Amino acid sequence: MKQGTYKSLAELCGPYLVRQMPEPVVPRAEAMPDSSCAVYVAEDFGGAVCYVGSVYRPDDSRGLAKHIGEYRTELPMTGKWARVYVLPLSGDTPEPDVRRIGGDIAGWLLPYDRKRWQQAS
Numbered sequence: 659m660k661q662g663t664y665k666s667l668a669e670l671c672g673p674y675l676v677r678q679m680p681e682p683v684v685p686r687a688e689a690m691p692d693s694s695c696a697v698y699v700a701e702d703f704g705g706a707v708c709y710v711g712s713v714y715r716p717d718d719s720r721g722l723a724k725h726i727g728e729y730r731t732e733l734p735m736t737g738k739w740a741r742v743y744v745l746p747l748s749g750d751t752p753e754p755d756v757r758r759i760g761g762d763i764a765g766w767l768l769p770y771d772r773k774r775w776q777q778a779s
Contacts, residue, residue, distance in 0.1 A: 659701065659743055667745060670762050671697070674751040682741035687727030693746040694721040697760045699767060703740040707769040712760030714753045722746070735771060 664680040676693070683689045685700060694716050700709040711729075715721025722744065730736050745763070747756060 659699065659705075659707075664743060667699070667743075667763050667766065670766070671745050671747060671759055674747040674755060674759070676746045676748055679744050679746065682743050685726060685730060685736065685739040685742045687723040687730070690720075690723035690726050690742075691744060691746060692719045692723075693744065694718050694749040695747040695751045695756050696722045697745045697747065697756070697763055698722070698726070699743040699745075699763065699769075700736070700739040701741050701743070702738045707767045708738055709736075709769050709771045710760060710764035710767060712756050714751075714756045716749050716751075719749075 659682070661680050665678070668675055668678050679691065682701070683691070695714050697710065697712045699707055700711070702708045713722050713725040715725065718724065726742070747759070
C-alpha cells in the first residue's frame with residue numbers, strides 16, 4: 659500500500675485514530691500492536707488487498723492480536739495474507755463507528771474477499 663493511500667484511510671478514521679502506522683506488520687498475533695479497537699487491511703503476496711476487517715474488544719488491550727490469532731488459526735483463507743496494515747482506534751470508539759470505518763475503508767479498497775467472515779471463537 660502506498661503511503662498516500664494509508665494516509666487517506668487514516669483520515670477516514672477521524673478523531674478515533676490513535677496513531678498512524680503506515681508500515682505493514684506480518685499477520686501473526688505476536689506482531690500486532692496493542693489495540694482493543696482497530697480496522698486492519700490484509701494484502702496478499704502480490705500486494706492486492708484481500709480483506710478488510712475490524713475488531714471491537716474495548717476491555718482488552720491485546721484484542722487485535724487475539725482476533726488476528728483466532729482468524730489465522732481457525733480460518734484457512736488467511737493463509738494468503740502476507741502483510742497487515744493497522745489503523746488503531748481509541749478504546750472508547752463506539753462499536754457502530756468501528757464497523758462503519760471498516761466498511762468505509764473496504765468501500766475504498768474493494769478487497770477481493772468481500773463477504774463478512776464468520777466470527778472466530
